[in-house]
Amino acid sequence: MILNINKKQYTVDIQGHETLAEVLRDTCGLTGTKMSCNEAECGACTVIINKKAVLSCITLAADVEGEEITTIEGLSDGDNLHPVQQAFLDHGAVQCGFCSPGMILASKALLDQNPKPDQNDIAYALDGNICRCGGYLKIFDAVRAAAEEKSSVKDKKV
Amino acid sequence: MNTDKKEYTNPVGKSVPRIDGRGLVTGQAKYTFDLKLPGMLIGKLLRSPHAHAKIISIDTSKAEKLPGVKAIITARDTHLIKFGSNEYFFPQTIDQMAIEADKVRYIGDEIAAVAAVDEETAQKALSLIDVRYEILPAVFDMTEAMKPGAPQIHDALNNIALILPVNFGNPDRALKESDYVREDIFYTQSAAHCAMEPHVCVGQFETFSNKITLWTSTQAPFKCRESLAKCLKMDLNNIRVIKLAVGGGFGGKLEMFPMDFAACLLSKKAAGLPVKITYTREEEFSFSRRKHNMIYKIKSGVKKDGTLTAITGEVIADGGAYCSYGPTVLAAAMMRIFMVYKIKNFKITGFRVYTNNPISGAIRGFGGVQSGFSVESHMDLLAEGIGMDPVEFRLKNITTPNMVTVNKIMLTTNGxxxxxxxxxxxxxxxxxxxxxxxxxxxxxxxxxxxxxxxxMYKAHESAGSIIKIEEDGSVYLFTGAADTGQGSNTALSQIAAEELGVSYTRIKCTAADTEITPFDTGSFASRVTFISGNATKNAATDAKKQILNIVAEEHKMNADELDIKAEQVINKKSSSVIMNFDKALELCYSFNYGRQIIGRGSYNPKTTPIDFRTGEGNVxxxxxxxxxxxxxxxxxxxxxxxxxxxxxxxxxxxxxxxxxxxxxxxxxxxxxxxxxxxxxxxxxxxxxxxxxxxxxxxxxxxxxxxxxxxxxxxxxxxxxxxxxxxxxxxxxxxxxxxxxxxxxxxxxxxxxxxxxxxxxxxxxxxxxxxxxxxxxx
Missing domain, CATH: 3.30.365.10 (Aldehyde oxidase/xanthine dehydrogenase, molybdopterin binding domain)
Structure with a gap:
């Protein structure tokens, strides 16, 4: 079976019951995707599938063949961090970092759908992602900043 | 990171980006959770399903025959040695075995462990271990547990693991002489740490050297090493504990856990194949550590003008099945009051009680959350009782800078x-x-x-740091302090750069590995910036002195006349630049000198031991x-x-x-x-x-x-x-x-x-x- 992860083809030999989180981590070696509860309650395993934030711990790998899967490893462009990653770094939105891959991908998925989210939109989009270290204020700052960065880049292009 | 060095000179006081930040936001940071070694087995722990029972027999023969099972351990494979957290101050509270032998005391007590080729096999093997128990009556309520005739969990009278009496002045008289006295009882519940990275470890035994390496998600690698050495009956120097990135701790990862011990021993039995044990979220909640639920009874008196006259009370803490860090949690829950309020007459007695609940231990705040709720609620009620504004009431009674409290705490700066x-x-x-x-x-x-x-576990509380500076000007900081996400590697690197007078971007930080980095007691009690920070500053001072000595020798000057500021070696008096930092390092490693720059620093805070019979001492x-x-x-x-x-x-x-x-x-x-x-x-x-x-x-x-x-x-x-x-x-x-x-x-x-x-x-x-x-x- 072939999985399309971060625009690369991964040929994987998997069992039917294996979750995407397990396959990403154990078979593909993409350990940036974390697992903290393994029962769809914490958001640490969030990846993006076809532009939508999805919990990879309750997604069967076999179900996403042919879909476009983005993990945290696929977000930066070489040395250049994605604006959401950069904003998380700049705004101190990362402490232990274990929730960060999921949090960053959930934020990216939000911004792709809603480029100018208000505080409420951000809180609702991230409510499935637990951060235990720092609370959510700095994460909100980061997402807002990334949104501004994105819109200013767009303005420049226009 | 932006490598513009100027921007990052004098980094103390600036919100520089985290030193490990890029790794964390790109998913490249490696946690123990991510560790995978060749031939790695998966370990699982067999836990007691009973809250209190005698172990009659354990039969592992069926499990051993299951294909894929590589090792099984029970208490028979151990030295039956007890470990705990407060050996130095409270030796009587060393009460837990890594694998229990005769008796289980809570639902979750570890009694055996299995290593197998995969998780499914390990799980199946657990179900094939036949354990026979004699169920004993259990007690779950702390006040019931203290009554005569309650089920006896350890050898402690009335299940009281520890009584801490703290008594100063004449509180009875002071209460009598007060204008207003009131008593309140507060109840606080148990809670969980919920670090996002679960407890996880990989143990590997080297058969050729009889050495163990343990990678574990810990806040205290050196403490973990000490308990492991004790329980495995091995020399400290044959155990290496390595901390990778840690996904949060909050006090829940301060100890060696039975899983750490089991992973090492299973690896030994499995001819040195590495063994990984990962807690499920359910194990995290049920079998790691938890916050003490407490009953906090407090009775105080005040004068009409708002002066606090006496504080008295009783604290009972539900410790669960073993002591863990309970003694210090209890002490902290009582004695924080002295740091906040000026009080001469004080009498609070603390009881740390065994029950058949899961084990209570350290959690962020160390008893201060329970006492904070109780004492600060009580203070508002006292203020209300005399019709005083709670802020005014506090301002009247708080401690001040440069004072010695009744229990000999030396407060210096006090904001x-x-x-x-x-x-x-x-x-x-x-x-x-x-x-x-x-x-x-x-x-x-x-x-x-x-x-x-x-x-908490040693006579000293020191930290050490090593700074080596190589000829290309790279600064390597080695610290035993455990960054568990709070950012201590960043803060310590800022301190090193500030003291050295160089850009923060030069620093690379390694922490922590018991074989490479200096000793450090761990990340707890808000100690790292202060204690490990001082050790790091001292190491930087030492390294700087070595560089300046060489520059002074070359320029026939006195090293005391020189300093390094903003990447430049300068003449202190004239501020004139002698050479830049890179040139200075080239000089240190030049043909004529060839001297390596290796700074060392150590720091042990100036404290006096606490006498836990009275509560006196400067902690x-x-x-x-x-x-x-x-x-x-x-x-x-x-x-x-x-x-x-x-x-x-x-x-x-x-x-x-x-x-x-x-x-x-x-x-x-x-x-x-x-x-x-x-x-x-x-x-x-x-x-x-x-x-x-x-x-x-x-x-x-x-x-x-x-x-x-x-x-x-x-x-x-x-x-x-x-x-x-x-x-x-x-x-x-x-x-x-x-x-x-x-x-x-x-x-x-x-x-x-x-x-x-x-x-x-x-x-x-x-x-x-x-x-x-x-x-x-």
């Missing part, structure tokens, strides 16, 4: 007064307190103090302070409380990294808000009934409360660049500040956490009835 003044000014206390009742809104304050380290080299205000709105129809805003003024000494300091404060307050309203680890007959994030509620992004942080910088002369530790204090007064605000808003007092809508509604109803009966009579 508590300034914290109270700044927090109350920021929140507009004068115009809000008592004046928003028509909106069902109120405002409340809580204050707290915290230590910068505390001797910390400095103390941190803070004041917190909550503004709330109560819905009288539903009983729901909305926290509108929190203000936190914090004496951090000096904010090494203001953004990280804010992160600590915001994280603490968020955790405190969760504990105040809904975090509640519940048990039924010793079993955790909500061992998952669906049923154990914790703060999520919806409902996030705005927080205003105010730094009070007292520049402690003993701290590195004036800094104090600050990772825990902001959690201590949160519950009380909120409870006090609720009282201000709607006039009801909640004395048992968590504050649920039901409790508010019940209290409102009772208040209504009282008022009605008053008007009738």
């Amino acid at each position: 508590l007064k300034e914290c109270i003044e700044k927090a109350t000014r920021a929140c507009d206390w004068k115009n809000k307190r008592g004046k928003l009742k028509h909106l069902c809104r109120g405002i409340g304050i809580g204050i707290a103090a915290d230590v910068m380290g505390s001797k 910390s080299g400095s103390y941190g302070f803070e004041a917190q205000v909550a503004e709330v709105e109560v819905n009288k129809e539903t009983g729901q409380v909305k926290v509108l805003k929190m203000w936190d003024a914090h004496d951090v000494g000096k904010a090494i990294n203001p953004q990280s300091c804010e992160g600590q404060i915001e994280g603490s307050i968020t955790m405190g808000i969760g504990y105040t309203f809904y975090e509640d680890l519940k048990f039924k007959n010793g079993r955790v009934v909500n061992p998952n994030f669906a049923n154990y509620r914790l703060p999520r992004s919806i409902g996030t409360v705005p927080i205003e942080t105010i730094f009070v910088e007292t520049n402690d002369p003993e701290g590195p660049f004036g800094a104090k530790g600050m990772g825990e204090a902001s959690l201590l007064p949160t519950s009380a500040a909120i409870a006090n605000a609720i009282q201000d808003a709607v006039g009801v007092r909640i004395k048992d956490l968590p504050i649920t809508p039901d409790k508010i509604l019940k209290a409102l109803k009772e208040k209504d009835l009282m008022e009605k009966s008053k008007t009738k009579s």
Whole structure:
């Protein structure tokens, strides 16, 4: 079976019951995707599938063949961090970092759908992602900043 | 990171990006959770299903025959050695075996472990181990456990593992001479750490050298090594504990756990194949460590003018099946009061009680959360009793700079007064307190103090650092301090760069590996910035001196006349530049000199040992302070409380990294808000009934409360660049500040956490009835 992860083809030999989180981590070696509860309650395993934030711990790998899967490893462009990653770094939105891959991908998925989210939109989009270290204020700052960065880049292009 | 070096010279006081930040945001940081070694086996622990039972027999023969099983251990494979956390101060509390032999004392006690080729096989093997138990009567309520005739869990009389009597002055007389005396009883619940990375470890035995390497998600690698060596009966130098990135700890990863021991021993039995054990989230909630639920009885007296005359009381802590860090948690729950309030007459007795509940241990705040809620709620009630404003009442009774408390705590810098003044000014206390009742809104304050380290398992509390500077000018910092996400590697690197006079971008930080990095007792008691920071500063001073000696020799000057500032070696007097840092390093490693620059530093805080029979002693080299205000709105129809805003003024000494300091404060307050309203680890007959994030509620992004942080910088002369530790204090007064605000808003007092809508509604109803009966009579 072939999985399309971060625009690369991964040929994987998997069992039917294996979750995407397990396959990403154990078979593909993409350990940036974390697992903290393994029962769809914490958001640490969030990846993006076809532009939508999805919990990879309750997604069967076999179900996403042919879909476009983005993990945290696929977000930066070489040395250049994605604006959401950069904003998380700049705004101190990362402490232990274990929730960060999921949090960053959930934020990216939000911004792709809603480029100018208000505080409420951000809180609702991230409510499935637990951060235990720092609370959510700095994460909100980061997402807002990334949104501004994105819109200013767009303005420049226009 | 931007490599513009100028931007990152003199980094202390600047919010430089985290040294490990890029790894964390790109998913490249490696946690123990991510570790995979060739031939790695998966380990699982067999746990007692009974809360209290004798082990009659364990038969592993069927499990051993299961294909794929590589090793099984029971107590027969161990030296039956007990470990614990407070061996130095409380040897009687060393009470847990890594694998229990004769008796189990809670649902989850480890009695065997299996290593197999995969998780499924390991799990199946556990089910094939035949254990016969003789079930014993169990006790789950701490006050029941203290009664004569209660089931005996250890050899402790009335299941009291430890009594701590703290007694100063003449409290009985002082109470008699008081104008107003009141007694309150507060109840606080248990809670879970919920670090996002679960407890996880990989143990590997080297058959050719009889050496063990353990990678573990820990806050205290050296403490872990010590307990492992003890239980495995091995020399310290044959055990290497390595900490990778750690996904949070919050006090839950301060010890060696049976899993660490089992992974090492299983690997030995499996001919050296590495063994990985990972807790499930259910194991995290049910079998790791938890917060002590406490009963806090407190009776105090005051004079009409608001002077506190005496504080007395009794604290009972449900310790669960073993002691863990319980003794220090209990001590801290009682003795923090001395750092906050000037009090001469004091008598509180603490009881740390065994029950057949899961094991209570350290958790962020170390007993200070339970006592913070109790004491700070009580102080508001005392102020109310004499008709005094709670802020005025506190200002009258708080400790001051440069004072010695009745139990010989030496307070040096103390920004508590300034914290109270700044927090109350920021929140507009004068115009809000008592004046928003028509909106069902109120405002409340809580204050707290915290230590910068505390001797918990050794006679000393030292930290060490090594700094090597190579010929290309790269600065390598080696510290034993455990960054568990709080950002200590960043803060220590800032301190190193500041002291060396170079850019922060030069620093590379390695932490922690017991074979490579210097000894450090671990990340707890808000100690790392202060203690490990001082060690790092000393190492940088040493390295700098070595460089300056060589430059001075070359230029025939005296090294005392030189310094390094902003990447330049300068003449101190004239500020003229002699050479830049890179050139200086080239010189150090040149043909003529060829001297390696290796700085070393060590720091042990100036403290005096605490006498736990009396409570006397100076536990910390400095103390941190803070004041917190909550503004709330109560819905009288539903009983729901909305926290509108929190203000936190914090004496951090000096904010090494203001953004990280804010992160600590915001994280603490968020955790405190969760504990105040809904975090509640519940048990039924010793079993955790909500061992998952669906049923154990914790703060999520919806409902996030705005927080205003105010730094009070007292520049402690003993701290590195004036800094104090600050990772825990902001959690201590949160519950009380909120409870006090609720009282201000709607006039009801909640004395048992968590504050649920039901409790508010019940209290409102009772208040209504009282008022009605008053008007009738």
